[in-house]
Amino acid sequence: MTFRAAYAVKAQHKWGLSGTPLSNRIEELYSYTKLIGCTNITSFQEFKEVYVLSSDAKDRIDVLMTNNSYRRWLDIIFDTDDNARTGNKKYVGHMRYRQLVSHAYSLESFLRDDGPNGVSVDELQVLLEMVRKVEEQPRTPSTLDQIGCWSERQVNHDARSSSVARPKTLNPFGSSEFGTRCCPFAPLIEMIIDYHQIRATGCSKCDGPVSDPQKAQACGHYICGGCLTEWLKTEQRTKCPRCNTPTPFLKIITLGTLETQFDAQEQAREGEIKSSLKRKRASRPNFNRRGGRAAQQARRSATDPSDRRVGQDNQGVTPLLAPRDTTFIKAACVLNNRMPAAGSKLTAVKDTLLRWQRDFPKDKCIIFVQFVKTLLMTGIMLQLEGIDFVYTYGKMLSKQKSKAKNIFETEPTVKVLVATMGTCSEGLNLTCANRVIVVDAWWNSAREQQSFGRVVRTGQCKETYCVRLKSPNSIDDKIERIQTSKNEVVDCAVQDDGHDPFTLSELGVMNLLNPEKYLQLCKETLSKIKNLKEAELAK
Numbered sequence: 001m002t003f004r005a006a007y008a009v010k011a012q013h014k015w016g017l018s019g020t021p022l023s024n025r026i027e028e029l030y031s032y033t034k035l036i037g038c039t040n041i042t043s044f045q046e047f048k049e050v051y052v053l054s055s056d057a058k059d060r061i062d063v064l065m066t067n068n069s070y071r072r073w074l075d076i077i078f079d080t081d082d083n084a085r086t087g088n089k090k091y092v093g094h095m096r097y098r099q100l101v102s103h104a105y106s107l108e109s110f111l112r113d114d115g116p117n118g119v120s121v122d123e124l125q126v127l128l129e130m131v132r133k134v135e136e137q138p139r140t141p142s143t144l145d146q147i148g149c150w151s152e153r154q155v156n157h158d159a160r161s162s163s164v165a166r167p168k169t170l171n172p173f174g175s176s177e178f179g180t181r182c183c184p185f186a187p188l189i190e191m192i193i194d195y196h197q198i199r200a201t202g203c204s205k206c207d208g209p210v211s212d213p214q215k216a217q218a219c220g221h222y223i224c225g226g227c228l229t230e231w232l233k234t235e236q237r238t239k240c241p242r243c244n245t246p247t248p249f250l251k252i253i254t255l256g257t258l259e260t261q262f263d264a265q266e267q268a269r270e271g272e273i274k275s276s277l278k279r280k281r282a283s284r285p286n287f288n289r290r291g292g293r294a295a296q297q298a299r300r301s302a303t304d305p306s307d308r309r310v311g312q313d314n315q316g317v318t319p320l321l322a323p324r325d326t327t328f329i330k331a332a333c334v335l336n337n338r339m340p341a342a343g344s345k346l347t348a349v350k351d352t353l354l355r356w357q358r359d360f361p362k363d364k365c366i367i368f369v370q371f372v373k374t375l376l377m378t379g380i381m382l383q384l385e386g387i388d389f390v391y392t393y394g395k396m397l398s399k400q401k402s403k404a405k406n407i408f409e410t411e412p413t414v415k416v417l418v419a420t421m422g423t424c425s426e427g428l429n430l431t432c433a434n435r436v437i438v439v440d441a442w443w444n445s446a447r448e449q450q451s452f453g454r455v456v457r458t459g460q461c462k463e464t465y466c467v468r469l470k471s472p473n474s475i476d477d478k479i480e481r482i483q484t485s486k487n488e489v490v491d492c493a494v495q496d497d498g499h500d501p502f503t504l505s506e507l508g509v510m511n512l513l514n515p516e517k518y519l520q521l522c523k524e525t526l527s528k529i530k531n532l533k534e535a536e537l538a539k
Contacts (some may be wrong), residue, residue: 024428025486026052027247028060037512073379097475102374102440103343104185105328106295112324114199119197128189130455135184155500174354176339177382179347183336188328191255198254199223205231213254216240218247225251226459235454255327262330266309311379312339313390314414315403319376339384345372345439346381347468352467353387356435357415364408364433364460368424370440378418378439389416393424409430421451430454434462439469441479 016035030047041047051057064382099106111119119127171181197220198210203225212225221242223231228249231241239246310333311320332340342350349367356363369375375393382389387409390404401423408417409432416422417433421442433455438448470476513516 007454022386024338026057028142029061030471036513038060044507061507072105078421099439101471101474101476102345102369102371103379104341105332105343105375106371108328109322109325111189112195114196118429121193121200124189124193124196126237128186130192131186131189132268135182135186146357167510174350174385177343178339178381178384179350181330181336181339183339183341185341187335188255188331191258191331194222194254204240205226208418212365213252214249214494216245216249218248219243219245224248247434255331258331258334259327262334265334270309274361300475308383311376311383313379313404313418314388314411315390315393315400315407317396317400317404319372319379319391319393321372321376325373329373340377340380342375342377342381344471346377348469349378349437350381350385352437354417361436361443364417364436365437366419366424366454367432367437368439369421370421372420374439375420377419382418388414389418390414392417392419392424394420421447424451424454428454429457429459431457431460434460434464436464436466436467440464441468441470441476443479443482443486444484 017030027048029051030041033041033051035045041050041210051060054060096107096110096471099110110117111124113119134490146340162431194213194215196214198350201222202208204216204221204223206224208224210222210224213222214225214228215222219240219242221240223241227241231240238248279381308316309318310329329340353365353367356365367378369378372395375391379391390407392401392404396404404417405428408430417430421438421440436452436455438451442448448468452464454463470480507518507521510521
């Protein structure tokens with residue numbers, strides 16, 4: 001719609017301003033050829049043939065960009081000459097690796113998928129053995145131990161930064177054990193294996209879906225709790241109804257069981273909070289008076305992070321996940337007393353944020369993530385640390401997004417905005433913050449630069465900082481290589497790589513952009529020359 005509106009504007013001269021004019025491929029320039037009225041390009045296919053596939057495509061792009069565009073960076077000032085600039089895997093596989101690097105819980109829907117894109121039980125068994133070997137070590141290092149001290153994770157860009165005294169690891173590491181306690185992942189994988197086997201085999205007695213599952217220890221078959229009770233009434237000894245193997249039965253804990261237990265605990269917790277508020281109302285007559293001390297205390301208690309649901313922000317928003325994508329977090333909260341596994345990136349986020357809040361308590365920060373589950377996990381971490389925050393992500397209502405932005409800008413106690421990169425990386429003016437943390441890498445660097453641009457804007461009065469988290473020897477390395485290759489293509493197209501662009505005369509540019517007008521001008525010129533020669537001969 002924006003392009004159509006701009007294209008419909010009737011004017012002799014047009015100026016287009018875009019934060020991301022070219023991010024991935026040369027083909028993105030097609031809309032600009034339509035905007036400037038390039039009459040020899042009538043379709044996208046023609047554009048590809050002329051500017052992408054032809055033998056002189058690079059020279060044509062040079063001419064097009066040299067005469068019709070200007071690229072400005074943060075350190076460039078207009079009108080001042082002295083201030084110039086100083087895979088062979090499928091997409092699904094890349095997405096899984098990105099989810100794993102962001103947070104291991106993001107793989108839940110993938111591990112539960114029993115289709116062709118899912119994981120087999122045999123592969124899950126191999127994964128379980130690998131995880132057990134790590135977790136059964138005499139002293140499994142915590143996530144904080146594995147990622148190292150804060151200063152050791154920084155990339156030194158000059159010799160001076162390496163001489164700065166290295167700060168020690170935070171002690172204590174915040175007010176919670178998030179990032180320091182080792183939360184086992186093996187039980188969740190075991191439950192996923194049980195989930196697949198129960199769905200594949202069904203009940204050993206009724207052959208239907210298994211409810212209240214019991215597992216035969218000798219043969220591994222499953223049976224409903226009710227079916228087992230009836231079976232034991234008729235049998236002299238315990239044996240499997242399917243294979244008649246003598247075996248004891250053991251009730252297994254499933255993901256569904258833990259999810260139900262989590263929901264019950266949260267409802268009971270909410271009931272206790274409501275009862276506590278009712279008792280306060282009954283004991284303090286001035287509770288409902290606006291501005292009264294009791295009312296203020298009640299409002300503060302209602303916004304206390306410990307009184308909210310798991311992962312709930314200051315305006316009562318909890319990120320919505322698919323039903324099959326919430327169980328890992330709920331199960332981990334039940335098994336570890338509301339303390340899910342941290343993950344290396346979120347531990348680094350906590351470390352960075354705690355240091356910033358200690359050294360610069362008035363500064364506000366924006367945390368950008370890519371996946372909604374990582375968004376929720378970040379909120380849980382902030383909640384455990386008692387840090388007030390708000391969310392902004394795609395599934396929120398417009399009213400909720402506006403309210404979150406207003407709370408972040410006006411409430412002095414709300415120091416953190418947790419946002420998805422696709423929703424909040426472009427267009428917003430958030431100069432109330434001056435610090436940015438980018439958790440998940442994106443396929444082109446323009447999106448990340450736009451994220452940092454939320455705080456580097458007109459009206460920013462503080463020095464700005466941006467931290468981009470990267471996991472070594474992971475998909476982040478591949479994404480960085482892709483970003484570099486895309487930047488090379490973009491820089492070449494817009495003459496930012498230092499090469500001498502191919503230039504044309506004014507007539508050459510006319511021939512490139514408007515060949516019909518060029519031919520008409522040639523005919524008129526030839527006609528004038530012919531008339532002049534005839535006049536000379538007549539003399």
